[in-house]
Amino acid sequence: MITFTPLSSSSRIASTSTAATPPLAYLIELDDIKILVDCGSPDLRKALEGNDEEGEYEKMLREHAPTISLLLLTHSSLPHLGYYPFARSNLNLTCPVYATVPVASMGRVSCIEEVQEWRSEMDGAAWEEEIVEEDEGDVDAEATELVDGKVVPGAGIPKKTRRTKWVATGEEVVEAFEAITRVKFESPTRLMGSLSSLTITAFSSGHTLGGTIWKIRSPSSGTVLHAVGMNHTKERHLDGTALLKEKGEGVHEGLGRPDLLITDTDRVGWKNVKRRERDGALLDLITKTLTSQSSLLFPVDPSTRLIELLILLDQHWSYSMIQSQRQGRNWIYPLCLVSKTGKQMIDFARSLMEWMGGGVASGEAAGDGGVGRNNGRNGGGETRGHPLEFRHLRFYDSVEALTATYPASRPKLVLAIPPSMSHGPSRSLFTQYATSPQTLVVLTSRGVPGTLAGDMFEKWNERQERGGKAGEGGVGKPIEMKDLLELQINLKVPLSGQELADHLEAKRLLAEKDLAQKTARVRTRKLLEADEVDSDDSDDSDASDDDRGGGGMDVDGEDGEAVSAPRRGGGGGAGAGIDGGGWEEGGGQKVSFDIYVKGQTTRATTFFKSATGQAPRFRMFPVGVEKRGRKVDAYGETIDVGVWLRKGKEIEEEGESEVVKAAKRRKIEEEKKAEPPEPPSKFIVENHSVQLRCGLYYTDMEGLNDGRAIKTIIPQVNPRRLILVQGPSASTDELISTFKAIPSMTTEIFAPDKGEALQIGENLHSYPLSLGDGLMAGLKFSKFEDYEVAQITGRYTFPSNSTIPILELASSTQLQQQPSPTSSLSQASSLLNSLLITLPPLPSSLxxxxxxxxxxxxxxxxxxxxxxxxxxxxxxxxxxxxxxxxxxxxxxxxxxxxxxxxxxxxxxxxxxxxxxxxxxxxxxxxxxx
Missing domain, CATH: 3.30.310 (TATA-Binding Protein)
Structure with a gap:
């Protein structure tokens, strides 16, 4: 029995937008096992505005999270896994989690970027909710209460807890992604424990680096294939989905004819633009805008689809620089990325080369970076670099850092996160660039309806001519904006003047209050200890001072707590030798440190030999010879040192003990404490009336299937049952009508609404039977794949000493004589008799x-x-x-x-x-x- 419940983003979205609404989260119940596929996050600005759909999704996930047995992540974008860190730390989602290495690595980058940007713009009170466990009351912190004859300090103070809504902390993100079990493509994983009946296998889905089609195999429910977010076309850094064989040779052997296929209908009504036409139009528009001394703004994703766009732009920059030099000009336009985790994302991508395809897998990007104009050659005799080197890209942590380097008047191309423009650098830069008539804002995705990017996409799509709209196969044209837009900008600004003085005074008063409370607690604790000592003296006046002292225990520690003084020197205890040097803090492993050149260790009698007859070693000054030129190996391949350093670091981290890891964590915490404190700041909200004068353009860089591909691929997979999710109702109905017209396609097609529990299959009842002694000898087995099967026509009998019937081979005359049930086994025998009577006669051959x-x-x-x-x-x-x-x-x-x-x-x-x-x-x- 399979039960499927879309917690969000169903196939019946009643929206006029062509973009399906994230987040994505689907609950699959196989018998007693609950599997959650994806745990996406909604747009936080919509959630803070009290959107009912986002609140309903949170409520449903909060209800199911404690009972979920397994979580599978498919893509590294926020609509697929953005809510996972918060759910794990706050909603008790502690089940095993599985994902591919790129999804886990790049997903952590996306979540950290999201968390840092929101927490740098809004006060925690905006998304934190206070829960009071007891009735509030004005109680003095120094007050005490007599409980069971003893003085208890602070009794009656109400207890308070706080929980974060939607946004996790940086520590929660790191901890959540460390708990993910990494898997490889096409490598079956047999689960353990209560999940031992399941086998999961990851297959490449295209679309994103490490994007996954999950194959779930259950002995009782069959094979479930979850294929949401696919792309069959080959890109610069990715191959097409593994669902299809290369050169159109059919479906992958392990993915054909599943018992249940789950796929999306988001782009059923779409017709993709040819890549050459799309890239040619985009690059020509970039060149035209920059040469007219204007800038471009690209709101982009922090990790997943950004790599494909960066490869295209970096190739175009190399090509443009060479062409400009031939014409006696300079290509002086900067290519900038504003992201706190931009460098980290590129480092992760370089260490994941084995997961990539396209032109990157062979060491060079696809040859159409200049849209056919360079054909993979730079034309200047220069050695092609690593496709992920991005020599022309400049990284900036904030908008302020970008502005300090390049003023607003200088033409440049800026990539800023996030693509929705709900917050972060992209929203801030949009308010600056949107007022300039020559500036161009380029959308690379449709955006979520209700966000700034979604609204801008709708404005662009409405003003396109027939054939140029999104999804109609044309590239479209840029438009000029002339609207007035009201925007809210969240900022964090340092305090100054009287506000700073008031803050410092309040901080001083709070510190004095904390000190007074601390002193009161210490005084109360000492009174309690004195009462206990007096009680001990009255009970046993002959007790010695040493017996009461606790064996060298110092009682006057900080806050009056008992502090044990460790013994030094002597003995062979666990603490012996700790002060000898070379031991890491925390003990347990000795670490040696080698220097570049070791000193002379032998005493020389002459310049040529030592007292021992060996040549001496003299101290020499280390000289580093600088080698110019690109580092290549014996086969001419470029050596990317960063990839090997990253791999070496991962190997070292895997081999480290828990003691060493704990010592490193303590060192990191100490370094954070040593950093200068952040100046006092406040969070403000500014309302801007933006007069839009910029140009607006949309180019499809999402990397997803179109309607033609979906209608071709799914009939080849030929599932026994089909569930459609994530798409508008019109697209879902169109796909259902198309499949019903195919004779060989299944008629069991379902499109559940959000929150609707869809039950598929039948409840199966199993009954135990014992095989008779002569049964196996009378069977004729046939070979089928890796199994041997046989057909049985027999009769069952009930032994007097057991409740389990025995199955024996029988002739047709014996089958007509039904066994009479005994008094002790009448219920079980009657049930089996009824089953035998209602079963149709078996054919002679199967x-x-x-x-x-x-x-x-x-x-x-x-x-x-x-x-x-x-x-x-x-x-x-x-x-x-x-x-x-x-x-x-x-x-x-x-x-x-x-x-x-x-x-x-x-x-x-x-x-x-x-x-x-x-x-x-x-x-x-x-x-x-």
């Missing part, structure tokens, strides 16, 4: 397997029988000349696949007919009754 007409065609051609496809699910077989129509009276046999798995072989009886039928039988396992 054929096990699924016929693939492509495999049949290949086998027939090997034995000299021609075969051609004559339509959907029909293979015509015969002599080659007869198939071409030269002899219409020849023998021709047609093999058809019908509904319900039936196969029909039609044709006149003859040699061809029997040879074709034999090959059809050979592709199945025949089990005789």
């Amino acid at each position: 054929f096990i397997g699924d016929l693939k007409l492509t495999a049949l065609k290949s086998r027939l051609q090997k034995i000299g029988i021609g075969a051609e496809f004559a339509g959907e699910g029909v293979l015509v077989c015969g002599v080659a000349e007869e198939l071409e129509g030269e002899d219409g009276a020849g023998e021709v046999v047609a093999v058809k696949k019908m509904e319900g798995g039936r196969i029909e072989v039609q044709g006149g009886t003859g040699e061809i007919y029997y040879r074709v039928r034999k090959e059809v039988y050979g592709l199945h396992a025949m089990v005789e009754g």
Whole structure:
């Protein structure tokens, strides 16, 4: 029994926008196991505005999180995993988590970027909710209460807890992603514990680096294939989805004919633009804007799709610089990325080269970086660098750092996060660039409806001509904006003047109050300890001072707490030798440090030999010889030192003990404490009335399938059941009507609404049976793949000493005599009798397997029988000349696949007919009754 529940983003989105609404989170229940696929985050600005849909999603996830058994992450973008760190730390989502290495690495970069940007713009009170566990009351912190004859300090003070809404902390993000189990593509993983019945396998989905199609195998529920967010086309840094074989040779062997396929309908009504036309129009527009001394703003994703865009832009910069030099000009336009985690993202990407495809996998990007103008050559004789080197890209942590380096008047191309422009550098830069008539804002994604990027996309799409709108196959044209836009900008500004003085005074008063409370607690604790000492003296006046002292325990520690003084020197205890040097803090592992040149260790009698007869070693000044030119290996490949350093660091981290890791964490915490404190600041909200005068353009860089690809791929997969998610209702209805017109396609197609629990399959009842002694000897097994199967026609009997019936082979006459139930086993026997009576009679022979007409065609051609496809699910077989129509009276046999798995072989009886039928039988396992 399979139960599927979309917690968000169903296939029945009643929206006029062409973009489906994130987040994505789908609950799959296989018997008693709950599997959550993805745990995306909504747009926080919409959530803070009290959006009902976002609040409903949070409520549903909060309800199901404690009972979820497994979490699978598919992509590293925020709509797929942005809510996972908060859910793990605050919603008790502590189940095992699985993802590919790129999804875990790049997903952490995306979440950290999101957390840092929001926490640098808004006070925690904006998204934190205070929960009071007890009634509030004005209680003095120094007040005490007599409880059971003892003085208890601070009794009656109300307890308060706080929880964060939507936004996790940086520590929670790191801790959550460290708990992810990394898997590789096409490597089956058998789970453990309560999940031991499941086997999961990750396959490449395209679209993003490490993007995953999850195959979940359950012995009771069959195979479930979750394929949301796919791309079948090859890109600069990614290959197409593994769902299809290369060169269109059909579906991957391990992904065909699943029991259940879950896929999205987001872009069913779309027709993608050809990549050459899209890139050519974009790069021409960039060159035209920069040469007219104007700037461009690209709101981009912090990790996933940014790599593809950076490769394109970096190639264009190299090509433009060479062309400008030939013409006697200089290409002086900066290429900038404003992101706190930009450098970290590029380092991660370089260490994940084995997960990439396209031109990057072979060491060079696709040859159309200049849209066919350089064909993979730079034209200047310069050695091509690493495709992820990005020599022309400049990184900046903030808008202020960018402005300090390049003034607003200098033309440049700026990539800023996030793509929604709800917060962060992209929103701030939009308010600056949108007022300039020559500036161009380029959207690389449709954006979420209700966000600034979503609204801008709708404005651009409405003003396009027929054929140029998004999803119609055209590149579109830039438009000029002339609207008045009201925006809220969240800022964090340092305090000054009287505000700073008031803050310092309040901080001083708070410190004095804390000190007074601390002193009161210490005084109360000492009174309690004095009472206990007096009580001990009265009970046992002969007790010695040493017995009461606790063996060298100093009581007057900080805050009056007992502090134990460790013993030094002597003995062979655990603490011996700690002060000897070379031991890391925390103990347990000795670390040696080598210097570049070691000193002379032998005493020389002459310059040539020492007292021991060996040549001495003299101290020498280390000299580093600077080698110019690009580092390459013996095969001419560029050596990227950063990749190897990153790999070495990962290997060292895996081999470190817990003691060493704890020592490193303490060192990092100490370094943070040593950093200068941040100046006092305040969070403000500024309302801006922006008069839009900039240009606006949209280019599709999302890297997703279009409608034609979806309608072609899914029938090839040929699932037994199909669930459609994440898309508008119109797209879902269009896809359902298309599939119903295909005879070989399943009719069990479902499109559940958000929160609707869809039950698929039947409740199966299992009954134990014991096999008789002579049963195995009378069976005739047939080979089928890796199994041997046989058909049984038998009867069951109930032994007197057991409640489990025994199955024995029986003849047809014995089956007609039904066993009479005994008094002790009447209920079980009656149930089995009723089941036997209602079951239909078994055929004399069974054929096990699924016929693939492509495999049949290949086998027939090997034995000299021609075969051609004559339509959907029909293979015509015969002599080659007869198939071409030269002899219409020849023998021709047609093999058809019908509904319900039936196969029909039609044709006149003859040699061809029997040879074709034999090959059809050979592709199945025949089990005789």
